[in-house]
Amino acid sequence: QSALTQPASVSGSPGQSITISCTATSSDVGGYNYVSWYQQHPGKAPKLMIYDVSQRPSGVSNRFSGSQSGNTASLTISGLQAEDEADYYCNSYTSSNSWVFGGGTKLTVL
Amino acid sequence: EVQLVESGGGLVQPGGSLRLSCAASGFTVSSDYMSWVRQAPGKGLEWVSIIYSGGSTYSADSVTGRFTISRDTSKNTLYLQMNSLRAEDTAVYYCARVPFQRDYFDFWGQGTLVTVSS
Numbered sequence: 001q002s003a004l005t006q007p008a009s010v011s012g013s014p015g016q017s018i019t020i021s022c023t024a025t026s027s028d029v030g031g032y033n034y035v036s037w038y039q040q041h042p043g044k045a046p047k048l049m050i051y052d053v054s055q056r057p058s059g060v061s062n063r064f065s066g067s068q069s070g071n072t073a074s075l076t077i078s079g080l081q082a083e084d085e086a087d088y089y090c091n092s093y094t095s096s097n098s099w100v101f102g103g104g105t106k107l108t109v110l
Numbered sequence: 111e112v113q114l115v116e117s118g119g120g121l122v123q124p125g126g127s128l129r130l131s132c133a134a135s136g137f138t139v140s141s142d143y144m145s146w147v148r149q150a151p152g153k154g155l156e157w158v159s160i161i162y163s164g165g166s167t168y169s170a171d172s173v174t175g176r177f178t179i180s181r182d183t184s185k186n187t188l189y190l191q192m193n194s195l196r197a198e199d200t201a202v203y204y205c206a207r208v209p210f211q212r213d214y215f216d217f218w219g220q221g222t223l224v225t226v227s228s
Contacts, residue, residue, distance in 0.1 A: 034213040034214070036213070036214035036215070038155070038215070040155075045204055045218040045219065045220055045221055046147075046155065046204070046206075046215070046218055047218070048214060048215060048216050048217075051212075051213075051214040051216070052213075052214070057216065087154075089154065089155050091155075091157075091214070091215070092213075093213035096168075097160070097166075097168040098157065098160075098168060098170060099145070099157040099160070099213075100157065101147075101154060101155040101156065101157060102154070103154050104154040104155070
């Protein structure tokens with residue numbers, strides 16, 4: 001069974017940068033070139049923030065960036081703002097026509 | 111403008127059935143891939159099922175044999191037929207679009223709550 005591991009929580013002060021990691025613990029996550037990231041505010045639907053590891057959809061702030069090293073993908077938010085406080089999920093397609101989400105990371109802006 | 115609007119959620123007894131709908135606008139459901147993702151109260155996101163543009167369907171092990179994803183192109187609507195419901199199926203169910211031949215969920219509906227309880 002595929003699994004993506006994220007830290008349960010991260011925090012930072014306004015203006016700082018934070019990084020959320022997402023580590024694949026199984027080899028069947030599609031070569032890990034298909035990582036996407038989603039932001040979810042309480043009571044709201046998830047919103048796509050990053051796709052294909054490092055691509056940003058139109059309308060998403062360039063303060064959000066994605067990267068990958070080996071089996072760990074990362075989401076970096078620079079110039080932290082109060083509105084960035086939310087839950088963040090990584091996701092990857094697997095090699096068996098399925099998708100898997102990480103457990104989610106709660107970002108607190110101090 | 112792409113929009114997804116779910117409906118059909120509610121309270122159902124264990125062992126019961128429910129059908130969720132997801133009305134799409136701004137694109138054709140049969141031209142892209144469509145998926146269901148759920149979120150149990152206070153928990154993370156869980157992928158449930160997908161239907162490809164060609165009609166092939168796949169589901170998570172946790173729902174295989176109980177849930178069926180389908181679409182009606184004349185109504186531009188996605189469905190999730192849920193049978194043999196269990197307490198652990200209690201969640202907000204979101205429909206989401208996966209662009210053709212891509213692997214990410216670019217548009218999401220607002221979600222519909224399914225509660226399985228006696």
